């Protein structure tokens with residue numbers, strides 16, 4: 001993976017977001033792209049364009065007629081056996097599915113979950129708080145969003161580990177580009193979800209799965225495939241993304257001198273730390289679109305049918321939008337980051353993700369106020385479309401813990 005400056009005449013690069021080694025620190029290359037080659041052409045995965053400047057990303061995200069999501073939003077192809085709505089839908093159908101989810105994830109509905117999420121977070125922390133050291137990525141960041149999403153949909157909480165296993169497997173095979181393996185993994189998980197949806201058709205309950213099977217899309221009932229695709233998306237979109245948000249936030253807060261003390265003294269700053277984490281380490285690094293017509297941008301001719309990678313993570317560090325973009329700064333006057341995307345597909349689960357991230361930060365600071373990254377401990381990021389800290393070894397003084 002070359003990180004040398006690009007020849008200004010050439011748009012061709014060897015960019016591969018699934019390369020774990022490269023993804024340990026991809027930001028130097030993102031800077032080179034923004035400065036020298038804002039419309040680059042990756043030679044990987046049969047070729048795709050990469051947009052990296054903030055203004056170009058906003059313009060593309062707000063033009064779904066040209067930058068379509070209907071042919072899938074992952075590179076390589078995720079290989080879902082059913083359309084993942086609404087993320088893989090264009091207008092006008094997109095809104096009918098999105099509305100269904102919007103009702104589920106309003107801020108007021110999420111507020112009703114606050115106590116339950118706080119209790120779950122405490123339960124997980126109870127298991128290690130007296131030890132003085134733990135891999136936070138493994139023991140807290142990874143399980144919490146799975147348990148929350150399982151409960152929110154109406155699955156038994158005990159199924160969370162099974163949930164996590166499947167989504168991790170799905171995202172892992174997605175990175176490999178082995179479509180057959182991915183469809184196999186997706187089919188297994190879809191069978192489990194489809195059984196639960198069938199169960200709600202026979203015996204409705206007061207849960208989200210029941211509301212999904214009973215939903216109307218325009219004037220007609222939702223189809224079985226649509227209900228399955230929407231449920232699959234909620235699990236996949238709501239899990240590893242939130243793991244990424246929580247783990248990156250805990251890492252940056254630990255590493256930024258004096259920040260823990262400021263957040264403890266003034267908890268009103270915690271939501272700002274949440275947003276700053278989503279800016280500095282976009283949990284979804286990039287997302288794909290497919291062109292519905294030829295587009296010429298910054299002198300590069302892109303053709304109808306070409307894949308385009310909207311590199312949110314590069315836009316989030318664009319100095320034209322964010323002064324001193326590399327620093328983690330909770331005092332930013334304006335933080336209109338692209339961590340949740342932009343335009344009609346902007347993350348519908350954002351209120352839940354922000355709530356989980358805030359609660360975890362509050363609990364960690366209250367219970368392990370001096371937590372810090374272990375000296376010599378190896379912090380490892382995942383590779384792939386989703387960015388998260390896969391290993392986050394931290395230590396603290398158990399005598400100060402509660």
Ligand code: HEM
Pocket residue numbers: 069073086087088098101149233234235237238239241242243244245246278282283284287312338339340341342344345346347348349350352353
């Ligand atoms: C920190 C956590 C999260 C991040 C960083 C994140 C990021 C994103 C991004 C960047 C998009 C835009 C996709 C696009 O442009 O095609 C998106 C869409 C979406 N997200 Fe999230 N997400 C997070 C958490 C969640 C959660 C918790 C849920 C639900 C449980 C969720 C459900 C969705 C759905 C359904 C969409 C598609 C919306 C549409 O197409 O209208 N996300 N998310």
